[in-house]
Amino acid sequence: MADITIDGTTxxxxxxxxxxxxxxxxxxxxxxxxxxxxxxxxxxxxxIARIDTGTTANKIVKLDGNAKLPALDGSLITNVSxxxxxxxxxxxxxxxxxxxxSEWHNTSTGEAYICTDATAGENVWINxxxxxxxxxxxxxxxxxxxxxxxxxxxxxxxxxxxxxxxxGNATDVGDQSVQRNSYTAASSTTxxxxxxxxxxxxxxxxxxxxxxxxxxxxxGNLTQAVNYPSGMSTESYGFRAGGSPSTDRIDRIDFxxxxxxxxxxxxxxxxxxxxxxxxxATHGYTAGGASDQIQKFQYSSQSNGxxxGNLxxxxxxQSGATSSTTxxxxxGSSSVPTAPTNVIQKFxxxxxxxxxxxxxxxxxxxxxxTASSTTxxxRAGGDMTAxxxxxNVIDKYSYSAxGNATDVGDLAHTQNYMGxxxxx
Numbered sequence: 116m117a118d119i120t121i122d123g124t125t126x127x128x129x130x131x132x133x134x135x136x137x138x139x140x141x142x143x144x145x146x147x148x149x150x151x152x153x154x155x156x157x158x159x160x161x162x163i164a165r166i167d168t169g170t171t172a173n174k175i176v177k178l179d180g181n182a183k184l185p186a187l188d189g190s191l192i193t194n195v196s197x198x199x200x201x202x203x204x205x206x207x208x209x210x211x212x213x214x215x216x217s218e219w220h221n222t223s224t225g226e227a228y229i230c231t232d233a234t235a236g237e238n239v240w241i242n243x244x245x246x247x248x249x250x251x252x253x254x255x256x257x258x259x260x261x262x263x264x265x266x267x268x269x270x271x272x273x274x275x276x277x278x279x280x281x282x283g284n285a286t287d288v289g290d291q292s293v294q295r296n297s298y299t300a301a302s303s304t305t306x307x308x309x310x311x312x313x314x315x316x317x318x319x320x321x322x323x324x325x326x327x328x329x330x331x332x333x334x335g336n337l338t339q340a341v342n343y344p345s346g347m348s349t350e351s352y353g354f355r356a357g358g359s360p361s362t363d364r365i366d367r368i369d370f371x372x373x374x375x376x377x378x379x380x381x382x383x384x385x386x387x388x389x390x391x392x393x394x395x396a397t398h399g400y401t402a403g404g405a406s407d408q409i410q411k412f413q414y415s416s417q418s419n420g421x422x423x424g425n426l427x428x429x430x431x432x433q434s435g436a437t438s439s440t441t442x443x444x445x446x447g448s449s450s451v452p453t454a455p456t457n458v459i460q461k462f463x464x465x466x467x468x469x470x471x472x473x474x475x476x477x478x479x480x481x482x483x484x485t486a487s488s489t490t491x492x493x494r495a496g497g498d499m500t501a502x503x504x505x506x507n508v509i510d511k512y513s514y515s516a517x518g519n520a521t522d523v524g525d526l527a528h529t530q531n532y533m534g535x536x537x538x539x
Contacts, residue, residue: 204228205240207252253304253350254489255394255438257538260323261486262288263495264309266530267296268505274321274331275527277495277509279488279538282523285495285509288327292319296532297482299346299391301353303370307537308346310355310368310376316340318368318376323539334373338366343433345392346535347399349414354379356401356412356420359387365399365412365420383410383420390436391485391535393443395464402445402462402470403431409443409462409470423467427460435485436535437492439514444492445470446512446520447480455479455499459492459512459520473517476510484533490514498531505531 135141168177170185179185189195198218199211205228211217217230225244232239240250260276263285272294277285291309298312309319309331316339319331337344341358348354355366355376363385366376382401389404398411401420407429412420426445434448445460457479460470480497483506487493491511499506507529510520 198227204248205230205238205250207238207240207250208236209238209240210235211238254440255302255348256440256487256489257302258489259539261488261493261495261536261538262300262307263484263486263526263530263533263536264298264300264319265291265295265312265533266484266496266505267532268498268530269528270294270296271528271530273527273530274329275484275495275530276327277486277493277524277526279486279491279493282511284524285526286327287527289321289325289329289331292331292333293317296534297342298534299344299355300535300537301346301348301368302537302539303348303353304350304539306370307539308353308368309537310346310353311337311341311344311358312534314340314342320373332373335368335375337376338378339364343388343404343534345386345389345399345401345436347392347394347414349394352414354392354399354414356392356399357382357386357389357404361385361387363420380412380417381419382412383422384408386410388433390431390434390445390448393436393445394438394487395443396440398464400443402426402436402443403434403448405430405432407431411467421467424462424469426470427458427472433481435480435483435494435497437485437487437494439487439492440489441465442514444512446476446485446492446494447483447497449481455481455497461517474512474519476512476520477522478506478508478510480506480531482532482534484530484536486536486538488538494520495536496526496530496533505529 168175198220200220202223205219214233219228227244228240237252242248262276272291273287274289275285276288295312301308306320316337318335320334321329321331344358345356353368363382365380367379368376386404390402393400400411402409407426409424410420411423432449435446437444442461457475459474461473462470476494483497484495494510496506507526509524511523512520
């Protein structure tokens with residue numbers, strides 16, 4: 116047996132190992148120490164070869180040679196933003212838990228959407244697949260095109276379309292199912308509707324997605340045959356109010372299915388040849404009709420209309436009308452039976468009050484075609500003299516600032532005795 120030196124001062128072969136003054140083992144070579152519990156190792160580097168790695172249960176995952184995770188089942192990973200997969204499109208009330216930036220894949224059509232506004236019940240989903248068909252809250256105002264229908268002098272069944280994003284001329288893109296003039300119109304998110312006119316009760320519609328070459332489809336009838344009615348729109352329904360022969364009836368058509376209109380309610384006072392209708396968020400409006408009266412009625416309730424204000428003159432007839440999100444606009448009219456006017460009037464939706472004169476369109480007309488964009492009102496054509504002198508001018512006027520209209524293009528052909536058009 117080898118001699119053992121006990122001196123407690125030197126670490127080397129054949130010497131006892133003394134704990135230091137703190138009760139710890141001094142620095143020694145521990146390479147031959149075995150059966151130490153790994154949980155007790157607090158420092159140092161463990162060789163990869165000694166670590167139990169892999170992609171099966173109870174293994175430690177290590178990155179591959181490209182510093183990437185190997186193929187794994189990630190079904191239990193949470194809080195990772197990913198696309199929702201569904202056979203249908205999102206809606207404005209989808210309310211994604213991921214908020215703005217959430218992605219949605221329609222597995223039946225291949226369309227993809229990104230949420231850009233996660234306001235509860237008013238989500239906005241931008242289509243990043245085909246780039247069309249965005250899902251946004253309903254707005255009566257259009258951001259793409261305006262449409263006007265038919266007319267007289269010359270008699271025409273044409274549907275004319277013009278841009279709401281750039282100034283320019285209209286193009287002839289289709290036809291009514293039956294030629295009519297002095298009609299009114301409504302707009303859903305997907306279709307334009309032409310209602311009544313020429314003493315008829317026909318309800319026509321066409322799809323906005325069809326660019327041109329279409330003939331509108333007869334999908335039902337109003338409860339009355341009328342000229343010069345007023346039209347309004349919500350997301351789900353179109354409305355027809357008044358008309359000639361003088362009536363106070365308000366009809367409602369359901370955008371979700373084709374069919375006849377239902378008798379919904381009554382105006383405060385029967386009106387013929389009032390302005391084409393004005394669409395607020397909660398109420399529909401008519402203005403004039405051989406009168407200065409502004410009337411409104413509720414979309415959600417079958418209660419009769421009320422008298423809420425007055426136009427500028429006591430005899431307002433056959434005017435055009437457009438709608439911003441905050442105001443109704445009345446343009447032109449025959450303020451006496453034979454004299455067309457060029458005045459632009461507006462009144463607020465927020466309070467019941469009279470209209471004010473805020474500018475002029477470029478020509479005095481009555482019975483023009485009209486359309487509403489998100490930023491401007493449009494007047495197209497119209498009658499410049501009693502008896503048939505038609506216009507082809509397209510005017511626009513700003514909703515954000517009062518002032519005169521500007522001439523921004525021409526119809527495909529001169530036209531009068533039209534009415535409110537559609538837009539999307």
